[in-house]
Amino acid sequence: MTDTMSPREDSRASREDTHELLRFATAGSVDDGKSTLIGRLLFDSKALFDDQWDAVEAVSAGRGDEYTDLALLTDGLRSEREQGITIDVAYRYFSTPERKFIIADTPGHIQYTRNMVTGASTADLALILVDARKGLVEQSRRHAFLCSLLRVPHMVLCVNKMDLVDYDEATFKQIENEFSAFATKLDIPDLTVIPISALKGDNVVNRSENMPWFQGPSLLHHLEKVHIASDRNLVDARFPVQHVIRPHSSDNHDYRGYAGQVASGVMKPGDEVTVLPSGFTSRIASIETADGPIEEAFPPLSVTVRLEDELDVSRGDMLCRPGNQPRVSQDIEAMVCWMDEARPLRVRGKYAVKHTTSDVRAIVKDVQYQLDVNTLHRDEGATELRLNEIGRVTLRTTKPLLCDDYRRNRATGGFIVIDEADNRTVGAGIIV
Amino acid sequence: MSDYRISHIAALEAEAIFIFREVAATCQRPVLLFSGGKDSIVMLHLAQKAFAPAPVPFPVMHVDTGQNFAEVIDYRDRRVADTGVQLLVASVQDAIDRGMVTEPPDGTRNRIQTPVLLEAAEKYQFDALFGGARRDEEKARAKERVFSFRDDFGQWDPKNQRPELWNLYNGRVHPGEQIRVFPLSNWTELDVWRYIGSESIPLPEVYFAAEREVVDRGGMLYAVNEFISPREGERVFTETIRYRTVGDATLTAGVRSDATTIEEIIAEVAATRVTERGATRGDDKTSEAAMEDRKREGYF
Numbered sequence: 018m019t020d021t022m023s024p025r026e027d028s029r030a031s032r033e034d035t036h037e038l039l040r041f042a043t044a045g046s047v048d049d050g051k052s053t054l055i056g057r058l059l060f061d062s063k064a065l066f067d068d069q070w071d072a073v074e075a076v077s078a079g080r081g082d083e084y085t086d087l088a089l090l091t092d093g094l095r096s097e098r099e100q101g102i103t104i105d106v107a108y109r110y111f112s113t114p115e116r117k118f119i120i121a122d123t124p125g126h127i128q129y130t131r132n133m134v135t136g137a138s139t140a141d142l143a144l145i146l147v148d149a150r151k152g153l154v155e156q157s158r159r160h161a162f163l164c165s166l167l168r169v170p171h172m173v174l175c176v177n178k179m180d181l182v183d184y185d186e187a188t189f190k191q192i193e194n195e196f197s198a199f200a201t202k203l204d205i206p207d208l209t210v211i212p213i214s215a216l217k218g219d220n221v222v223n224r225s226e227n228m229p230w231f232q233g234p235s236l237l238h239h240l241e242k243v244h245i246a247s248d249r250n251l252v253d254a255r256f257p258v259q260h261v262i263r264p265h266s267s268d269n270h271d272y273r274g275y276a277g278q279v280a281s282g283v284m285k286p287g288d289e290v291t292v293l294p295s296g297f298t299s300r301i302a303s304i305e306t307a308d309g310p311i312e313e314a315f316p317p318l319s320v321t322v323r324l325e326d327e328l329d330v331s332r333g334d335m336l337c338r339p340g341n342q343p344r345v346s347q348d349i350e351a352m353v354c355w356m357d358e359a360r361p362l363r364v365r366g367k368y369a370v371k372h373t374t375s376d377v378r379a380i381v382k383d384v385q386y387q388l389d390v391n392t393l394h395r396d397e398g399a400t401e402l403r404l405n406e407i408g409r410v411t412l413r414t415t416k417p418l419l420c421d422d423y424r425r426n427r428a429t430g431g432f433i434v435i436d437e438a439d440n441r442t443v444g445a446g447i448i449v
Numbered sequence: 450m451s452d453y454r455i456s457h458i459a460a461l462e463a464e465a466i467f468i469f470r471e472v473a474a475t476c477q478r479p480v481l482l483f484s485g486g487k488d489s490i491v492m493l494h495l496a497q498k499a500f501a502p503a504p505v506p507f508p509v510m511h512v513d514t515g516q517n518f519a520e521v522i523d524y525r526d527r528r529v530a531d532t533g534v535q536l537l538v539a540s541v542q543d544a545i546d547r548g549m550v551t552e553p554p555d556g557t558r559n560r561i562q563t564p565v566l567l568e569a570a571e572k573y574q575f576d577a578l579f580g581g582a583r584r585d586e587e588k589a590r591a592k593e594r595v596f597s598f599r600d601d602f603g604q605w606d607p608k609n610q611r612p613e614l615w616n617l618y619n620g621r622v623h624p625g626e627q628i629r630v631f632p633l634s635n636w637t638e639l640d641v642w643r644y645i646g647s648e649s650i651p652l653p654e655v656y657f658a659a660e661r662e663v664v665d666r667g668g669m670l671y672a673v674n675e676f677i678s679p680r681e682g683e684r685v686f687t688e689t690i691r692y693r694t695v696g697d698a699t700l701t702a703g704v705r706s707d708a709t710t711i712e713e714i715i716a717e718v719a720a721t722r723v724t725e726r727g728a729t730r731g732d733d734k735t736s737e738a739a740m741e742d743r744k745r746e747g748y749f
Contacts, residue, residue: 268502442614
């Protein structure tokens with residue numbers, strides 16, 4: 018840095034230069050080599066530190082493991098290490114010169130469907146592992162289904178342990194074809210299939226010399242390059258009001274700003290907006306941040322919007338364009354994933370629902386069917402949803418939700434269900 | 450900006466601001482834990498940005514072990530005065546004097562902070578406590594939610610956490626229970642430094658390299674100060690060190706470094722091979738599950 022350059026300008030540049038963020042969820046069991054794969058990504062991208070490695074090596078050696086168990090890196094809780102299982106979603110971070118990555122590492126077993134759904138809810142990409150020797154198993158199909166239900170825009174199937182099938186192209190092709198056929202039924206927008214060996218490093222960071230027949234990218238190369246900017250909905254302007262900013266100071270006596278995170282679409286000063294549910298219209302006077310006003314706001318920016326007219330706007334309201342409004346409805350059709358061990362979702366059950374920045378109460382009018390996540394069979398005789406079950410449910414809410422189909426808008430199409438007695442989050446809903 | 454892309458640092462900032470606003474809008478009595486350490490400094494900066502031009506709508510609280518680096522306390526008081534936020538101090542020394550907690554024989558007060566924190570939370574009836582913890586710090590933290598529920602004993606139950614989907618955070622509690630809120634969950638040490646650099650946030654001097662008198666204890670370099678005196682047989686020598694984390698002066702070690710500017714620190718952090726807690730914190734070395742155990746008791 019030269020003396021003539023102020024630190025501010027210099028660091029501003031470095032801030033703009035820093036890379037895009039990609040969130041991905043991994044699914045698979047320990048047997049599939051998922052922990053080894055994550056360990057390798059962390060290790061090869063130098064996100065794994067020496068003291069973390071030493072700690073894992075020491076524990077592994079102490080247990081008499083034949084090789085250092087990379088699963089110990091991700092299994093953070095005492096009971097997980099004791100039982101050798103992964104219970105919960107673990108978040109891991111690494112970056113390359115191209116991107117910063119957040120991994121939501123989710124356990125694969127059916128009893129952890131809720132964790133898989135949690136990890137997939139914010140993911141740009143889902144990474145599913147299968148063992149080349151075993152091919153697709155029930156669990157692989159379930160993971161693919163859950164990722165499609167949660168509308169994860171990109172999916173990568175890693176056919177792992179290729180070293181154990183002599184890097185055989187035919188074995189890979191068979192799994193690829195079988196999975197692709199299944200995926201077309203699920204409406205998965207972008208699928209990439211990569212043959213890898215997490216243990217040996219084939220096609221993880223570098224292209225493998227053992228599989229010259231494979232022309233595609235290495236896994237890391239794909240993660241760095243997959244185009245995610247257009248995954249966001251930049252068409253439907255939706256701004257759920259989160260908090261009203263009123264300084265009550267002499268400098269800002271009449272200041273009234275609506276703080277929130279842009280859920281979708283693009284907003285600019287001068288845009289005509291409708292406030293829902295009241296239906297009043299106004300124009301955007303300015304879009305402000307602590308660093309000054311900005312010319313346009315888009316997801317995921319957190320901003321403060323000021324309107325030209327003084328309207329009664331509060332948390333839970335939504336700003337949108339007059340010609341492009343969300344649905345305003347108290348009758349909600351949704352796929353619900355139930356997450357509560359204690360009590361099932363039942364018809365006529367009453368719950369709290371949180372949707373965007375809005376809190377309402379809801380009653381379950383009907384359970385239309387329960388879906389078998391392995392076979393996709395619909396059980397229309399079902400009257401309740403138990404832990405880790407998914408079904409189509411009709412709800413009636415006390416106040417209208419300002420919502421879109423989840424397919425079109427992840428931010429305004431998802432909600433959580435809360436038990437009013439003990440405040441626990443007991444379900445996740447996807448509006449259809 | 451025309452292609453609507455933003456850097457990952459800007460995305461992390463937007464997420465943190467969303468979290469601050471969500472708590473302010475839905476919880477009754479939030480408080481921000483503020484120690485003068487770099488993560489809490491970033492937190493206060495983000496809180497100011499979240500509510501500008503209005504002031505930060507909650508107080509900050511320091512659980513003061515009485516074993517702080519003097520310059521960090523100076524910094525804390527200056528920063529609080531500049532910001533205009535209300536500072537509450539929960540004093541561990543005071544709790545020892547009252548007999549509420551007993552000072553451990555080794556003189557470290559890290560573990561007895563927890564009851565003091567819980568007592569203060571109860572006294573002021575805080576239902577949401579912001580902490581600067583990050584998931585990259587430690588394995589147990591990697592599994593903790595952004596909104597982390599604590600029962601009326603302040604305890605974390607890792608096996609019974611609320612599922613956290615999309616950005617729909619559940620901050621509902623009954624009286625006596627709390628939510629610990631971690632807006633920096635998805636930040637790494639390097640992200641924090643880059644952000645400090647890009648926002649030009651001033652820091653206490655301890656974070657920058659300087660010649661300090663140190664003793665070597667098990668490979669960790671502790672600066673000699675009012676809390677650390679050389680033990681018998683220990684050699685005091687001069688070393689150029691800085692602090693990667695700032696906890697109690699009794700148990701925070703420095704690292705060898707020549708970094709005297711934020712840019713140099715960023716370059717150093719980007720190249721480091723040891724986690725910040727591994728390099729500098731005696732409190733995490735106790736056992737494989739040291740952090741999980743403390744969190745279960747109500748620690749941040």
